[in-house]
Amino acid sequence: MLLAAAVLPAGVELVGPAPFGAFGPPADRALPPQGAAGRRAAAQHGEAPAPTVDIRRTGDPANRITLVLLGDGYTADQQELFHQQADQAWRALLEIEPFRTYQDFFNIRRVDVVSPSAGIAEADTRGRRPGTPLGMHFWCEGTARLLCADEAATARYAGAGSGPQYLIALANSTEYGGAGGTGVTTLAGGSPEAGRIIQHEIGHTVGDLGDEYDSAPDDTDYPNLSGQNADMMLREHTKWWRWLGAQSPDGGGLVGAYRSANGIYRPTEDSVMRTLGGAYNLPSREAIVEQLYRRVTPxxxxxxxxxxxxxxxxxxxxxxxxxxxxxxxxxxxxxxxxxxxxxxxxxxxxxxxxxxxxxxxxxxxxxxxxxxxxxxxxxxxxxxxxxxxxxxxxx
CATH class of the missing domain: 2.60.40 (Immunoglobulin-like)
Known part of the structure; x- marks a missing residue:
């Protein structure tokens, strides 16, 4: 189930060339694979195979996390546009810690999916399947800027491979939106906020983080959200008790328990999970690093x-x-x-x-x-x- 709420915007081998967040099941679920098997599966569903390019390789995929970038709503004449927007997205992701330090834990692949027409469904399409290969559309579950994709179709185009992967689908749209935490992380590739959107949404997907803003759902199952205040966390050794009192790099001051209007506590006054363009607070940074090590060995x-x-x-x-x-x-x-x-x-x-x-x-x-x-x-x-x-x- 997707949940959405409003957020205010605020040796490697190279081969080839807002507001809102969404989150879902834990990031250590089974992840869909990549490769020739997926292209065969796509063909069986009447989908034309899409060229796949390794654009950044740091090691054996069996001990790396592969970021698979796919586009939806990009015609044959717009593939260069997709390439540019895909490059901007992954480079923006690797600019924020801890992804910058751990960037060699990732390989990056691009899948050039050609759409029959330009753009994706930006109006409310409830009851109608969007006419693009990945079925990307705004107004997912009735929320205007929640951007969803057909996860089964996206996984078929990504294909099967030897290691874990995260699928990132870019929509050919300049609107503002995205989603994270499910089988496919999405963003509007043409949005001026695209780089900051992926930094926020990938926090849901990789770190299993929840949104920290006041209107976020009152769900405390995430490592950066709690129903307990600082004294209770410290006494019971729960959530981010080890970080209480530490200076956080996100501009939100000391790590504590800051109560949102919905009654849920967050680690700091501000972070990228609250305001786009910020940084991950220390408990969120730790959660991301731990999830990386659930998928790779040192x-x-x-x-x-x-x-x-x-x-x-x-x-x-x-x-x-x-x-x-x-x-x-x-x-x-x-x-x-x-x-x-x-x-x-x-x-x-x-x-x-x-x-x-x-x-x-x-x-x-x-x-x-x-x-x-x-x-x-x-x-x-x-x-x-x-x-x-x-x-x-x-x-």
């Missing part, structure tokens, strides 16, 4: 493969990259005792000098950990943000 792989090793080759671990001066921490141990690796970035260790007697076995391990101060849930850090790989060498 280790891309090792050389050689972890386990028994013949000889004494250089041992290499490949942590995911962070942007902006941050990096994942790598700690090496030999039989449980810390050792200093020879590599400046701690990504490899040479066991050649280990004094091993014939037949003696030794275990070398590398632990990769994200030590970001944007997460204060240490149990989650150990469970999802930390990975240890081990090799067994024999003398």
């Amino acid at each position: 280790v891309d792989g090792t050389e050689p493969v972890a386990g028994p090793v013949v000889g004494r080759p250089r041992l290499v671990v490949r942590p995911l990259r962070l942007t902006g001066g941050r990096s994942l921490q790598v700690e090496w141990k030999v039989d449980g005792k810390p050792v200093q690796p020879q590599s400046p970035d701690h990504t490899w260790y040479d066991p050649a000098a280990l004094p091993l007697a014939p037949g003696q076995k030794v275990t070398v391990s590398a632990t990769v950990r994200d030590t970001t101060d944007w997460v204060r849930d240490e149990a989650f850090r150990e469970q999802r943000m930390t990975r240890t790989v081990s090799w067994v060498l024999t003398g």
